[in-house]
Amino acid sequence: MRHHSKASIAVGLVLLLASAGCGPGSGDEALPPFPVIILGLDTVRGDYLGCAGNDSVLTPNLDALATDAVYFSDCQTTAPWTAPAFASLMTGLLPYRHGLLGGGFGRLADEHLTLAEIFAADGRPTSAEVSVQWLSADFGMDQGWDQLRVLHESGRGGTGRRVTRAGLAFAGINSDRPFLLFLHYFEAHAPYTPPAPFDRMYYHGDPRAPGEDVTVLLNSDRARKLAPKVNKHMYDWLEGITDLDFPRRQYAAGVSHVDDYVGQVVAGLRAQGLYDRAMIIVVADHGEHLGEHDFWFTHALPYVETMHVPLLIKFPAARYAGRVVAATVSLVDVMPTVLKAAGLPVPAGLDGVDLAPLITGEAAAAHPAVLAEQGNRPGEYWKALVAGRWKLMRCVKGDAVAYELYDRLDDPGETRNLAADLPDTVAALAARLDGFLEPGHPFTVAEPLPSRKLSRDSRRRLRSLGYIR
Secondary structure (H helix, E strand, O other): OOOOOHHHHHHHHHHHHHHHOOOOOOOOOOOOOOOEEEEEEOOOOOOOOHHHOOOOOOOHHHHHHHHHOEEEOOEEOOOOOHHHHHHHHHHOOOHHHHOOOEOOEOOOOOOOOOHHHHHHHOOOOEEEEEOOHHHOHHHOOOOOOOEEEEOOOOOOOOOHHHHHHHHHHHHHHOOOOOOEEEEEEOOOOOOOOOOOOHHHOOOOOOOOOOOOOHHHHHOOHHHHHHOOOOOOOOOHHHOOOOOOHHHHHHHHHHHHHHHHHHHHHHHHHHHOOOOOOOEEEEEOOOOOEEOHHHOEEEOOOOOHHHHEEOEEEEOHHHOOOOOEEOOOEEHHHHHHHHHHHOOOOOOOOOOOOOOHHHHHOOOOOOOOOEEEEEEEEOOEEEEEEEEOOEEEEEEEEOOEEEEEEEEOOOOOOOOOOOOOOOHHHHHHHHHHHHHHOOOOOOOOOOOEOOHHHOOHHHHHHHHHOOOOO
């Protein structure tokens, strides 16, 4: 896989170590070097876990892991798309800064240090087993990985079995060394086609009973106008289905399917003697619209159902086990938190922060506000700011600018837009948004990828998922 030059990385690390120091901080005794395993759960909503209070979706393995981990109940993604969100996770930067926007726009530039590059520069083995092309070398996501493999779907049930097997094999080979392992699970992503026994876990009716085909609604002019990513083949997998409850429940089944893989990883790490001494991070890139805000079975705009994601961090030696952090945090915080705990340098200028002071109670909040962005078309983009009880969304379409304002305490589902009722609050939050981001800075500053840079196979796979036309 592609790395920065070892010489330049080594020089940079010496400078970073001199300026930033290393170790877990917060007064805790330093831990011996440990492995780090990141489980990236694509498209898993933050409210679809038992530990989040959802008793209608079975996630026993994630719930068990939460008892050994720190559970962040209000983690926000940086974008409702896989590419920019996971790039934020790996760089600690917001999308407008790292430039990987998805949909044929941008790639992660070599100038950005990734979590994997810092591990690799310290001589720690790195491996990524991923399930979608967005996380491939086509988009610059191979930086720092000794090996990065895109394990494409092999039959009904997705890629999770191959991802799990490959990840545990890498862990076993490197069990006596600190390493970085990223396992990416795609089973909750549309099309929702979980295998047995998950396929009938939550739905017991006849999804093809007499009635109107759901694709009539999903492909209507209104739905296409609302959902910026819908293409004509996006809902082919639902042709003949007449019950909208069926795909909703199959999504839940996909989450339970992913949970099963989490259990397999934990069991495998226990068998290898790695579980207790490993740092394990469970995080999603974004959630999913399941009819909220008139969006169906996609992740289009930064409303709560796509922005709120799970985040569990299990520290080695049961440190902080069972703690719950209610303060708002962001995907960009994962990289500095991992680096600080692992005794590795944290690059200057990140948008994320180390969450250890929040975990220990030394800090009441990680950020005054967290940000998210959406949009990969010139002149059309959204920005969202979460600050305490308030959520402000700015929509730009050409010369038109519109705002949506939500009270997260009184209206957690973001169903009542208060922008017209509270103009002073909108103005104050808009000023704060401009204080974080260059005013009017478009999400689509990057140029579209030249067609020769994106392989035919990549285009075919991304088109089949509704990401590009």
